[in-house]
Amino acid sequence: MKAKAEAQPARLDGLKWALVVLLVSAAVLGNMYFDEAPLLYRAVGVVVFLALAGLVFTQTGKGQNFLVMAREARTEIRKVVWPTRPETMQTTLIVLAAVALVALLLWLIDTFLGWIIQSLIQ
Structure with a gap:
């Protein structure tokens, strides 16, 4: 059995979470504000902002735990018959x-x- 060290909260997690919320809010509000712009440009903008929010999320403590869980789930799904x-x-x-x-x-x-x-x- 693997002994896992207790995860310590990552530095500046609160600031990173605030940035994630800000990026997601900017994606939503930007999509609403630019409603006259072509749909393609708005969709690309939303995807870019959500990708940036996801990148910042993966730098938080919970984001790191999520990545570890996703890798372990991928390993387990390969074992399914x-x-x-x-x-x-x-x-x-x-x-x-x-x-x-x-x-x-x-x-x-x-x-x-x-x-x-x-x-x-x-």
């Missing part, structure tokens, strides 16, 4: 058959109970 196409089709057909059977049983129960209630009311 994915089903083959025939296995997927077979499982899907089994699920569809089970759903159809349960739907039929519920319809029969509903019809029977409706018939009983109908005969009691009349």
Whole structure:
């Protein structure tokens, strides 16, 4: 088992978070302010500002933890044994058959109970 050192808060994290919020706000407000500009230019501007905000985010303590978690998740996803196409089709057909059977049983129960209630009311 790996012993992980307790993460210490990175320096100037508060300032970095403020910059992230400022960049995201600038992207949103800039998109609204330049509503007469072509959509392509506004979209590029938003992407650039969000990319800068993401870059600043990765420099924070939480951003570093996120990057480590993303790398570990990528490693784990490679270990997954994915089903083959025939296995997927077979499982899907089994699920569809089970759903159809349960739907039929519920319809029969509903019809029977409706018939009983109908005969009691009349």
